[in-house]
Amino acid sequence: MERNTKEKYYLLEADDAIAKLDSSKNGLSEVEAQKRLNDFGKNELREKESDPTWKIFLESFKDPMVIILIGAAILQIVTGSVMESLIIFVVLILNAVLGTVQTKKAESSINSLKQMSVPSAKVIRDGQKYTVSSTEVVPGDIVLLEAGDYVPADGRLIEAESLKIVEGMLTGESEPAQKSTGRLIEESSVGDRVNMVYSTSMVVNGRATYVCTRTGMDTEIGKIADLLENTDAKQTPLQSNIEVFSKKLGVAIVLICILIFGIQVFRAYTHPTGVEMKTVILNSFMFAVAIAVAAIPEALSSIVTIVLSIGTKTMSKKNSIIRKLPAVETLGSTSIICTDKTGTLTMNKMTAVEYYKYSKDAESIEVVEEPKKDSVDLENFNSEDMLNIAAALCNDSVIKEDGKEIGDPTEVALTVLADKKGYISDRVRDIYPRLQELPFDSDRKLMSTYHKINSKGIMITKGAPDIIISRSSKVLVGSQVIEMTEDIKNEVRDQNEKYSNKALRVLAFGYRQMDEGKKIGIEDEDNFIFIGLVAMIDPPRNEVIEAVAKAKSAGIKPIMITGDHKTTAVAIGKNIGLFNEGDISYTGLELDNLTDEELDKQLEKISVYARVSPENKIRIVGAWQKKNKVTAMTGDGVNDAPALKNADIGIAMGSGTEVAKEAASMVLVDDNFASIIAAVEVGRTVYSNIKKSITYLFSGNLGAIISILFAVFAGWTNPYTALQLIFINMVNDSIPAIALGMEKPEEGVMSMDPREKNEGLLGGGTLQAILSRGVFVGIAAIVAQYVGMKHSPNMGVAMAFTTLLLARTLQTFACRSDFRSAFAIGFFxxxxxxGAVLICLSLLGLVLLPPVRGIFAIPAEYSMTNLAVSFLIALISVLFMEIAKAISYSKVKKLRAENRLDI
Incomplete structure (x- = not known):
């Protein structure tokens, strides 16, 4: 058999489809099945090969900042400073290793989710029933389905009995689709092909036989997976900011180095000192390299990676697996969260919440109510007894001992209702077994079952309220049966309308006495005794109302995008605080009729989108991105994958398809919206901590540059050796910078609006903090060199080095908050x-040991008195930083009070 991916099997009769596939109702032979397995390959989606470890490792060296450092290291080798270049290369390799390990850990987490289940399939081969791995199903196989099964591959139905299938993973529809076997007469979309079944869908009711038409990448899900391979992921805001920042920093450093090199050579040329020009040029070049080393925060890439990794670990404790490291920070800048409804905002569990019997007001049912321990009396029952017994008996769903629910979600809700009220469904079904049935179909909108109850033949019917009400001639009131008048019917209809207005799904129940032994037919579904109504909904998760409120207070707009009906979506939205007065909703069809300009005008008012297509989701995400808003998108189905990849951050559900997980930056293990908001808080904290680390690193580097420039123009000795600067930048500074990355969330982190997408790393007051603190560090080093030079030039260098190191170490406390003082935060x-400060002080002590100090150009006469002077100068500089911070904070508070600042 040749591969045929264009045949529209839904337009063929079932027998013709079997013939096209060179099969029969007895199935393929084992030999033919094996041959087709070899020809078509396994029935599985092609996984995009992960990059080899070596390639991930080398990717780390493409960063502009890293390239600059590699250049500096090579220059160090050329000029003979092998030790300095070796240290630079060691740090760069360490950063690359950290990034590689994190990427591989994320892949491992995703793989563990993939291996949670490997479903099997029931097929007919050689006229016999076999159970095989779903990966071994081939085109032409005759496959058997029953409630609880996953559809292993696409196929054309041959037989179907009360078949309902959830196709949400593919179509986005949350409701089970009713299936039939008849041939369609016109081309239809996937969701409307009622005689076809599709891979990854789940059977919730009934049973069926179908012939497999396509497997693996030829299935509908495979086609979407194939499209994803051609979609490029977007850069995160952090990646973009660091790239832009690195380029600008690189240009600035090169210009400064050229300027200083030129000044020194020009000064030597115009004011000869007797030193050969060749030596002057070499010394000036080395000095310029020292400036580059001082300016570049060699450990920045490593520190950003480590801080993001810390955030990843924190998020994993909050049920979020990070697949792409920069996604940690991206969450912190998220302005828009486009979230699915079912399972994310709601429990993904249809639940009976109210029921109604005539002459009684509607009664609410506690959603979390536990089943009663003692069952009720089943011999003498009233209208409430009958309603619950009917819910248990006219029902095909099963709840197994291990809690697994099999069947239509609506019927499962009815079974749970009966159990909660003490009418234990298994016991009721044992006492009153089903003797006959009329299965539900979409034309009648009814289901009937026949039982022998208290020695009487009883037919119980459930279905659409308008049909049950119109066909009822009597009504059960308490233990009495009375005539069903038009007034009573109208009262029941009013109650049904109230339920519908609240977007509740309503089923009505009725019964009638039948002659014992009579075979029931659809003509008997009339002349009912009305029992009551049961109203159901997929209720919101308990924690989601608080999470939505927290998102809004953080300046984040949550938007519901669902395949469900608009009325239901809006009702849930109102219930959880997502949809408020003045908000509007659109269906996918209504959205298609809007121009881009019209959508742009309405965009900020739209809180709910219903009955959407994958194309609609991509358009919604794109509309927000045009407004420069960082947009997150949740999803679980293959149909969600393109939008997940187009969003700034795609969030896949842990229970979702592998295609969705591969397209996402983050996987939500518990499928819970509240976990997204918890992850946003971590993301904001991570970004804040990265900026604290950047402030710490660059203010220290700026201080070094200021003191070097001052020495150049003052005609002093170069205050630092290259090794001293590398030691401070790459060893000493790294430890406090990482420690700052472990700061807890600042007070009010979730009460501020998200930062703007185009806000650079130096925005939000960071540049001002770097400049002010850098000036204080620079002045401290200059003063220390001046004091030391009174003894000797070498002592000046030693005093400048130790003071610079101490000032940069102690300013760690000042960098812990942009406005609050170290005293207010608490030192411990x-x-x-x-711990980081103590380690840095210990490292300084190690450098000052006699066997080591010579390597760092510390003269033998450097004493504890010199160290005390350096410590005092450094401490004073940090106190000035705190004073400047307090002044700045007082101005902010004043502007806040005048409503002139919104932070």
């Missing part, structure tokens, strides 16, 4: 910062 509230 971050034990990692305290």
């Amino acid at each position: 509230s971050n034990k990692y910062v305290v």
